[in-house]
Amino acid sequence: MSGGAPASIDVLVVDDHPMFRLGVRTRLSAEPDIVVVGEAETGARALELVERTAPDVVLVDLNLPDTDGVELIRALGVVAPRAAPLVLTMLSADAVTAAVRAGARGYLLKDAEPGRIVAAVRAVAAGDSVFGPQTAARLLGSLDRTGPDRTAFPGLTERELEILGLLAEGLDNSTIGRRMGLRPKTVRNYVSNVIGKLQAADRAEAVLRARRAGLGDTGSDLRPTRSPIEPGR
Template sequence: MDPAAPRNLRILVVDDHELFRAGLRQLLDRIDSLTVVGEASSGADVLSAVERLAPDVVLMDIGMPGTDGIEATRTLLARHPRVAVVMLTADDNDDSIVAAVRAGARGYLVKGAGLDDVRRAITAVSQGGALFGPEAAARLLAQVRRPTPEREPFPDLTPREMAVLTMLADGRNNAHIANEFGLSMKTVRNYLSRIFSKLQVADRAEAAVRARRAGLGS
C-alpha cells in the first residue's frame, strides 16, 4: 500500500454493466485505503447516490445510455463540487478526453487499467490533483495547443461534436452520421445528447435550426 495514500476514501462506482462493476469492486477491495460505499447503474442515478452515500471519489463510466457520464458529471459537480470524478472509458479518443475535462472530471482511465493506475488516479484526485494516462495527457495537451479560430459559434463543443452538429444541420440521420465517422449508433446518440445539453435545446430539430443560423451545414 502507498503510505502517502489517504485513509478511508469513500468510492462510488458508476457503470451500466453489472459484471464490470463487480470486477472493479473486487479490484478496489484490494486497496486498504479505499471503501466502496455503493454502486449506480446509470447516469440518472448518480446524483441521488452521491447525496445518499457521500463518496469522496466517483468512478464514472463515460458511455452509458440515457444520461451519459459526461452529463452526469456536469450535473453532479454543479451540486457537489468537492466530489472528485475519475472518468472510465473503453473509447480512448480526443473528444472524450476534452468532454470529460470540460465536464469537470479530474481523472481519465481506460477500462482495463491496472490496480496501480486506479490507485494513483484516486489518490491524486482525492488530494485535489488530476491524473490522466500518458496517452490521454498527450492528446489533451495537443488539443490545448491546437490553434483556435477567431470565431467559434459554439465554443463549448468539441471538434467531433461540431462535425456531428454540422451533419445534423444538413439533415443527416443517425445512421448516416455513424457511417460517416465509423461510430456505433450508441456513440452517435451520446454525442447528440451532449450537443443538446450544451446548446440547451430540446431536440435535433431545434439544434439543427441553431446550427444553420450559426452558418453550419450546406
Template sequence: MTGEPIRILVVDDHPTFRLGMNALLSSIPGLTVVGEAADAPEAVELARRVPADVVIMDLDLAGTSGIDATHAVLRERPELRVLVVTMLEDDDSVFAAMRAGARGYVLKSASPAEVERAVRAVAAGDVLVASGVAERMLGFVTGARSATTPFPELTEREREVLDLVARGLDNLAVARRLSLSDKTVRNHLSTILAKLRVADRSQAIVRAREAGLGGGP
C-alpha cells in the same frame, strides 16, 4: 486526505464491470466502495445521500452520457472528485470530460496499479490523465497535431491499422507488419469500427480511402 479510507462511488451501466471494479478497489488498503450506480439519476441520488470522496465515472451510460452525469453529480456535490474510467479515448471525450469537471481520465485497459494511482491522485486534489491521452492533449494544446490529420478520433496506432487494412492487408499481415498479435489487431479494428460508426470492415476501408489512407506501398 486524512488516515480515513478514500470512499468511492462506482458509476457504470455494466454490472460485470462494477463487480470487478468493486472487487479491485475493495482489495486495496485505504480504499473502500460505498456505492454503485448504473445511470445518471442513480449517481446523483447516491451523491446526495452517501458520503464519498471520489466518483469513478464511465462515459457511455445507458440513457445519458457520463459527461452529463458528471455535470449533475458535481452540481449536487462540487467537492467530489470525478475520475473517468472508460473505453473512449477520442479527444472530444477527453476534453468534454475535463470541461465537465473530471479530475482524472484513464482507460478501462489500465492496470490495477494505474487505477489505484489515479484514484489516490484525484482524491488528493491532483489531476491525472492516462499517458497516451495526455500526449494527445499536449499535442492539441501546442498545435503539434496537424489539423488535416485524418480521423483525429483515432489513436496513432489505430490509424496505422486502418491504413494497412485500407491497403488490402488481412489481419495476420497487419499483425506481422506492426509486430502485434492477431487478437490485438482484431481489438483495434473493433474500436475503429465503433469510432468511425461504420458497420463492417468494407465500410471502414471506403472511409479510409476517401480520407487518403491506404495509398502506401
C-alpha cells in the same frame, strides 16, 4: 480534500456493466484505505447515491444508458463539488477534452492495470489529476490549438459544439457515435438539439453555418451528403 487524501477514500462506481462494477469493487475493496460506498448503473442513480453517500471519488464510464457521462460529470460539479470524477471507460481519448472541461480529474481506459486504477483513485482524492501519456498529449494539443470562432454559437453546450464540429467535418451519425462513444439515439438527440438551438432549417443548414464559423473542413463541399441510413435528421 485539501491537505492530502482523506484517511478513508469513499468511492462510487458508475458503470452499466455489472461484472465490470464487481471487478472494480473487489479490487478497490482489497485496499485498506478505500471503501466502495455504492454502485450505479445509470446517471440518475449515480446522482441519487452521491447525495446519500457523499463520495470522495466517482468512477464514471462515459457511455451510460440514460445520459452522456460528460453531462453526468458536469452535474456532479453542481451537486457534489467536493467529489472528484475519475473517468474509466473503454472509449478512446477522443472525448477527453469535453470530460476535462466538464470537471473530470482523471481519465483512464478500462484496460489499465488494476494497480494504476487504485493509484489514480488515491491521486484524485488527494487533489491531483491523472491522465495517461496519450490522453495528456491529446489534451494539451487541444488546449494549445487556436481553434475556430466557437463564440458564434453561445447557446450550445461544449458537447453540442463538439457534435456540431463533427457534423461540419461531414461525419454521419454512426461515425460520430463511434468517435465519441455515444449511442445512436444519443447522437440523434444531440443533432436535433443543435439544429433546434441554431434555428436551422435542417442538418445541411447547420453544417453550412458551422463551416462559415470555421468549424470542420471549410475547403470541402458545403452541401454534405446525408447518409442513406439516416433519413431526416
